[in-house]
Amino acid sequence: MATPAAAGFYFAPFQFRQVKSLSSSDKPSISLHAPLGISPLSLFVISKNPSRRDVSSRCSVDPNTLLEEEEEAEAEAAEKRRELNSTNLPWDTPAPRVGELFDQCGAEKDVEFTLIIFNFIKETTLASTSVTAKEEISNSLKFRECQNGKLAEDVAAVQGVKIRRRPPTGPSKHYVGPFEFRLENEGNTPRNILEKIIWDKELELKERRPLITIMKALENAPPVRDFIGTLKASYEHTGMPALIAEVKKASPSRDTAIDKTVDIVCGFVSTFGHLQSHLKQVEVANSYEKNGAACISVLTDEKYFQGSFENLEAIRRAGVKCPLLCKEFIVDAWQIYYARSKGADAILLIAAVLADLDIKYLTKICRLLGLAALIEVHNESELDRVLGIEGVQLIGINNRNLVLAIAGQVVSESGLFTPEDISYVQDAGIKAVLVGESLIKQDDPGGAISGLFERAIIAMSRVHSKAAMDTEMPITTLTYCDNRGEVDHHFTSRDGCGEDDHSLAMSWPCLTRQPPCACCKLVLAAGFHSG
Numbered sequence: 001m002a003t004p005a006a007a008g009f010y011f012a013p014f015q016f017r018q019v020k021s022l023s024s025s026d027k028p029s030i031s032l033h034a035p036l037g038i039s040p041l042s043l044f045v046i047s048k049n050p051s052r053r054d055v056s057s058r059c060s061v062d063p064n065t066l067l068e069e070e071e072e073a074e075a076e077a078a079e080k081r082r083e084l085n086s087t088n089l090p091w092d093t094p095a096p097r098v099g100e101l102f103d104q105c106g107a108e109k110d111v112e113f114t115l116i117i118f119n120f121i122k123e124t125t126l127a128s129t130s131v132t133a134k135e136e137i138s139n140s141l142k143f144r145e146c147q148n149g150k151l152a153e154d155v156a157a158v159q160g161v162k163i164r165r166r167p168p169t170g171p172s173k174h175y176v177g178p179f180e181f182r183l184e185n186e187g188n189t190p191r192n193i194l195e196k197i198i199w200d201k202e203l204e205l206k207e208r209r210p211l212i213t214i215m216k217a218l219e220n221a222p223p224v225r226d227f228i229g230t231l232k233a234s235y236e237h238t239g240m241p242a243l244i245a246e247v248k249k250a251s252p253s254r255d256t257a258i259d260k261t262v263d264i265v266c267g268f269v270s271t272f273g274h275l276q277s278h279l280k281q282v283e284v285a286n287s288y289e290k291n292g293a294a295c296i297s298v299l300t301d302e303k304y305f306q307g308s309f310e311n312l313e314a315i316r317r318a319g320v321k322c323p324l325l326c327k328e329f330i331v332d333a334w335q336i337y338y339a340r341s342k343g344a345d346a347i348l349l350i351a352a353v354l355a356d357l358d359i360k361y362l363t364k365i366c367r368l369l370g371l372a373a374l375i376e377v378h379n380e381s382e383l384d385r386v387l388g389i390e391g392v393q394l395i396g397i398n399n400r401n402l403v404l405a406i407a408g409q410v411v412s413e414s415g416l417f418t419p420e421d422i423s424y425v426q427d428a429g430i431k432a433v434l435v436g437e438s439l440i441k442q443d444d445p446g447g448a449i450s451g452l453f454e455r456a457i458i459a460m461s462r463v464h465s466k467a468a469m470d471t472e473m474p475i476t477t478l479t480y481c482d483n484r485g486e487v488d489h490h491f492t493s494r495d496g497c498g499e500d501d502h503s504l505a506m507s508w509p510c511l512t513r514q515p516p517c518a519c520c521k522l523v524l525a526a527g528f529h530s531g
């Protein structure tokens, strides 16, 4: 599978960095800190030093002479490297020329890193085209993500990502003999609970199973449901914001929220003592569905939210038809594959945690797997960033800070407790909401939906049209299809596709261009369509 930076580009407001490794074998071992503001394009190449042991073992002459020769050669190579380091190359430097420059630094396998910095996005775009062409010309030019965490963090910081992905100065624990010491400093102390969660998540991920085993599990995963389509359909059907109802057992306590960001991003408040078991969570999910939730959000983080992937899987396997949002702190593509293997139809990406390139890459993975990505923002600058990222389809605005009305698909998240709250966000133009605490804390979380919305929402997933019953075809899922003219027959009729579910392409432009399948016709006949 391609690595995140197969395309290898970091965009920062006025600069672009790309790290390219020509070494096909070893992991790069040199940490390279790029000086900022080099213009217009600089190429850095760093070679490994030839090892002394290698040279002496090959020759039988006086080792001292050898050493001198070796030193001379090294001085010469260093000179060449210096030359290269200070060479400003035009962005459209042809591939063979770049190859030649690499060659000057020694054999290809000796080259560890090439770092290219651009000052302007236009140059970046143009160069990226030539870089792709280059790759075609020579397979030996391989691009990969910067392995040097520091550089990635620099880029993230320039983009306004406040959460550091790992402790900059390493973990605080040290061992001397059998004793454990904690040396705490700014660089190894999380600045807030979200950062703490992320640092822990990175450690947790070290224990993960190999991706290949997940790939196998993917084959047996239940088919993906159209998360965004279902939200749109629910809104059109009910005229009320579509509800993503959340199953969560606990949230980090407000007391541990060191700063506002945390409070905003993580939600809040201790343990909700209601949900004791998988069984109970499945029950709640079912009840949410019966009471009109369009989609269901399931917390999977164990340490802080007492959630689990088993819950997600149990809910999906129990026959809940609503598309499922996997609420996880995603920092790695592996987690997306894993979520899909457990039946997720959508995942959450938090803009406060992820740099633009990460978001772009992770949403790409989602598209590949057919999942929706809900990108969560909690302030205007994050929103601006996210709106500029290609491929973003669904944005979640966390209400703990503000409500913004923007065009496109927006989910209003968190802190919605009363019908007035719902009306407020609805008046702001919101067509979908994500609600957890105010439902889950009730004795009957599903039943509480009608109170929150001040009316019962017709459960989309439980529509049994007369026509459907006549033919014993359960119409269980209505899937909105956008008006690009593509009818998604993914879940369509039993006779058509062998699936139990039936979907309906609800948009007219779509239906006029393509005739609906038999199942959709039935639904249309029964009057469940948007006009």
Ligand SMILES: O=P(O)(O)OC[C@@H](O)[C@@H](O)c1c[nH]c2ccccc12
Pocket: 246, 248, 265, 266, 267, 268, 327, 328, 376, 398, 413, 414, 415, 416, 434, 435, 436, 437, 438
């Ligand atoms: O319980 P609330 O206030 O209705 O919020 C639900 C949901 O938005 C919240 O749990 C949440 C929002 N963003 C998150 C990120 C991770 C975990 C949880 C969350």
